[in-house]
Amino acid sequence: MENLKSVVKIEDHRKKIFEGVAIEKSEKEFVVPSHRKTTRFSTIEGYVSFLKEHSWSFKDFVENGYCRDQILFFNFVLKGKLTVTKEQFVEDYCVNFVPLEQIEKKYGIPRGLVTFVRDYFGIKRIGANGLKRGKEEIDLSEIQKQVIYGSLLGDCYRFGNGVAFKQSIVHESYLTHIFEIFKQHCVCEDVRKIVSYDDRYNTKNVTVSFYTRNHSQIKSICNEFYVNDIKTINKNILDKLTALSVAYWFMDDGLSEIIKNGDDGRFYSFGGSRIYTCSFTYEENVLLKNWFMEKFDISCVIKFKNKNMTSPYLLFYVSEANKLRNIIRPFVVDSMLYKVDYEKAIERYKRDNSDFDLSKLPAGERYANFDDKNKKDSVNTVFEHYRKSGFPYFNLDEESLNISFERILNWKKLHLYSQDGKTIKYNPNSVNMIWNFQKHIFDISARGFPTPIQIFNDDHLLKSAIDSCLTNVGVCSHENIRAFLKELSGNNGSDHITPSTAKAVYTYFDRPLSVLDFSAGFGGRLLGAMASENVKRYVGIDPLKQTCDGLNVLYEKFKDLSYPSVSIVNGLPEAVLDSINETFDLVFTSPPFFDKEIYSKDNGQSCIKYYDYKDWLNNWLMVVVDKSTSKLNNDGKLVIWIGHSDEHNIIEDFLVASHNILSLDDVLYFEMPESTYNRRQGDSYRLEKFLIMSRKKV
Numbered sequence: 001m002e003n004l005k006s007v008v009k010i011e012d013h014r015k016k017i018f019e020g021v022a023i024e025k026s027e028k029e030f031v032v033p034s035h036r037k038t039t040r041f042s043t044i045e046g047y048v049s050f051l052k053e054h055s056w057s058f059k060d061f062v063e064n065g066y067c068r069d070q071i072l073f074f075n076f077v078l079k080g081k082l083t084v085t086k087e088q089f090v091e092d093y094c095v096n097f098v099p100l101e102q103i104e105k106k107y108g109i110p111r112g113l114v115t116f117v118r119d120y121f122g123i124k125r126i127g128a129n130g131l132k133r134g135k136e137e138i139d140l141s142e143i144q145k146q147v148i149y150g151s152l153l154g155d156c157y158r159f160g161n162g163v164a165f166k167q168s169i170v171h172e173s174y175l176t177h178i179f180e181i182f183k184q185h186c187v188c189e190d191v192r193k194i195v196s197y198d199d200r201y202n203t204k205n206v207t208v209s210f211y212t213r214n215h216s217q218i219k220s221i222c223n224e225f226y227v228n229d230i231k232t233i234n235k236n237i238l239d240k241l242t243a244l245s246v247a248y249w250f251m252d253d254g255l256s257e258i259i260k261n262g263d264d265g266r267f268y269s270f271g272g273s274r275i276y277t278c279s280f281t282y283e284e285n286v287l288l289k290n291w292f293m294e295k296f297d298i299s300c301v302i303k304f305k306n307k308n309m310t311s312p313y314l315l316f317y318v319s320e321a322n323k324l325r326n327i328i329r330p331f332v333v334d335s336m337l338y339k340v341d342y343e344k345a346i347e348r349y350k351r352d353n354s355d356f357d358l359s360k361l362p363a364g365e366r367y368a369n370f371d372d373k374n375k376k377d378s379v380n381t382v383f384e385h386y387r388k389s390g391f392p393y394f395n396l397d398e399e400s401l402n403i404s405f406e407r408i409l410n411w412k413k414l415h416l417y418s419q420d421g422k423t424i425k426y427n428p429n430s431v432n433m434i435w436n437f438q439k440h441i442f443d444i445s446a447r448g449f450p451t452p453i454q455i456f457n458d459d460h461l462l463k464s465a466i467d468s469c470l471t472n473v474g475v476c477s478h479e480n481i482r483a484f485l486k487e488l489s490g491n492n493g494s495d496h497i498t499p500s501t502a503k504a505v506y507t508y509f510d511r512p513l514s515v516l517d518f519s520a521g522f523g524g525r526l527l528g529a530m531a532s533e534n535v536k537r538y539v540g541i542d543p544l545k546q547t548c549d550g551l552n553v554l555y556e557k558f559k560d561l562s563y564p565s566v567s568i569v570n571g572l573p574e575a576v577l578d579s580i581n582e583t584f585d586l587v588f589t590s591p592p593f594f595d596k597e598i599y600s601k602d603n604g605q606s607c608i609k610y611y612d613y614k615d616w617l618n619n620w621l622m623v624v625v626d627k628s629t630s631k632l633n634n635d636g637k638l639v640i641w642i643g644h645s646d647e648h649n650i651i652e653d654f655l656v657a658s659h660n661i662l663s664l665d666d667v668l669y670f671e672m673p674e675s676t677y678n679r680r681q682g683d684s685y686r687l688e689k690f691l692i693m694s695r696k697k698v
């Protein structure tokens with residue numbers, strides 16, 4: 001009888017949950033105090049899904065290590081008992097600095113749950129000292145207000161109910177100067193340094209930043225600028241600006257040009273000035289242009305960084321630029337004087353141009369406006385550089401590698417999928433880790449085309465690639481040169497599953513996985529597995545020894561941070577699979593697209609061993625698929641990506657050939673770029689698909 005009462009009670013609880021209020025879907029991960037057990041649900045949706053599959057009581061959750069207060073909070077929300085709105089919570093907590101205990105009593109929130117309410121609304125913890133400081137708020141000085149107005153036109157941005165300032169490490173002294181102005185309104189004692197890695201240009205960036213506390217007057221200024229979370233400008237804002245605020249704006253986004261008057265480079269003069277207002281609309285730029293004339297009697301014109309009339313900026317010709325520089329010069333700090341002072345500008349120009357730097361070469365519109373001689377000279381400059389330095393391989397240092405892997409670890413499901421949750425977004429971040437460990441990838445050919453290495457070693461082809469690069473990109477860089485070495489004459493190189501795409505596939509299953517990959521490739525699926533909490537085991541097979549060596553070095557590098565145990569087997573999958581005595585939850589792979597990619601010239605290349613397409617399909621692809629899927633557990637799945645060969649629709653032929661042993665359960669779409677570089681018209685993607693299949697029961 002007691003058990004029957006318990007069952008009825010649980011079912012009554014489940015009924016109230018499932019018939020409760022509708023909740024907004026959220027991927028918000030709730031913060032559980034570190035002294036508690038880490039087992040928890042990330043979302044309310046996950047909790048509801050679990051309840052639909054398991055008739056657990058509250059006692060069951062606690063005994064299995066789930067956070068007691070979190071389960072109570074989920075039930076509280078799902079039963080419609082949470083009456084406070086996010087707006088009310090923000091008003092009380094962030095604006096009026098009401099302690100959480102008082103908010104708890106005000107809205108009838110059970111003891112201990114109010115911190116989960118704060119996390120549910122995505123509000124950062126303020127703390128007792130922060131609440132005390134909020135109530136003892138000090139008014140902003142007039143200088144502080146003007147610095148905020150000018151900086152919000154530039155790089156400064158809203159941060160909660162305060163503002164954040166951020167600069168490159170080269171401008172650390174400038175940011176420190178601003179910090180001293182706002183020190184009394186900051187929690188931190190000094191600016192902080194952040195090291196990041198930029199995959200686009202294979203560069204490590206160090207920035208310095210700080211942010212202010214929440215402040216009612218700062219909030220008010222930010223509300224003038226932000227409309228629907230978009231930074232805007234209007235006449236009311238401009239009317240409040242002074243020469244001081246314009247100076248801080250110019251120090252953020254302004255630039256004065258240096259003109260060389262002689263071929264020997266020894267004669268210089270100050271040219272015009274620019275203020276990069278690219279984040280504002282053309283109409284807002286017109287407003288700025290008119291304001292400069294009304295306020296300071298300074299004329300300027302609106303130009304565009306791109307040919308398609310996007311990214312506007314303000315250009316001040318020499319005489320007008322001199323007027324602007326004279327007005328703001330008294331407020332410019334020493335480290336930024338090169339933007340307004342002729343002598344300082346020449347000194348910096350000579351220092352910055354003492355070493356060869358690809359990014360300073362004319363590219364895009366500037367290159368297009370050159371005559372043939374200047375174009376030839378530019379191409380030869382880049383050509384001679386690479387003939388001395390060699391092929392631009394990726395060579396990531398220790399810090400860049402660690403940053404890249406940490407980035408993969410931190411990806412959550414909401415980062416990996418489109419807003420509708422149905423398509424995996426293309427994300428090239430951390431792909432450079434693969435190229436760093438698999439340098440021979442640049443000697444891999446798409447059928448009928450030379451490899452990037454072959455193009456690089458041919459003088460004529462290399463110059464052609466350099467010319468195409470300088471014509472089509474805004475900045476010359478190793479990354480763009482590599483892209484055009486691949487793109488030359490239609491050579492798109494080989495497509496690869498990125499670490500983010502692989503991790504998205506693992507998160508799709510949302511259960512512990514042991515993974516078999518019979519065509520491991522260069523490491524995208526391995527990296528995704530290493531960073532996926534639900535992957536416990538990964539076994540990769542590849543016939544190319546260089547590739548396997550790279551995979552092993554990659555795993556050993558991050559072994560201590562990786563989730564699964566990993567085994568890399570060098571050999572032909574049709575032979576190696578027979579010797580593997582494990583079962584798996586998932587076979588996740590992407591085999592060669594017949595003869596589209598030539599990884600080697602020996603019989604280890606499947607299309608060389610089986611040169612007839614039908615022979616390859618039936619006696620290689622189907623054989624390895626059959627052998628690998630025979631090792632699946634009862635509920636195991638095959639996830640496979642097969643692209644098109646030039647002459648064959650492999651995916652359709654595979655579905656026909658496999659219908660006796662496999663059933664198609666689902667299709668998961670993912671983005672792949674049409675081009676390996678940005679043509680400035682916007683990114684272009686095609687949709688590819690993973691087939692999710694089960695082995696038919698005998």
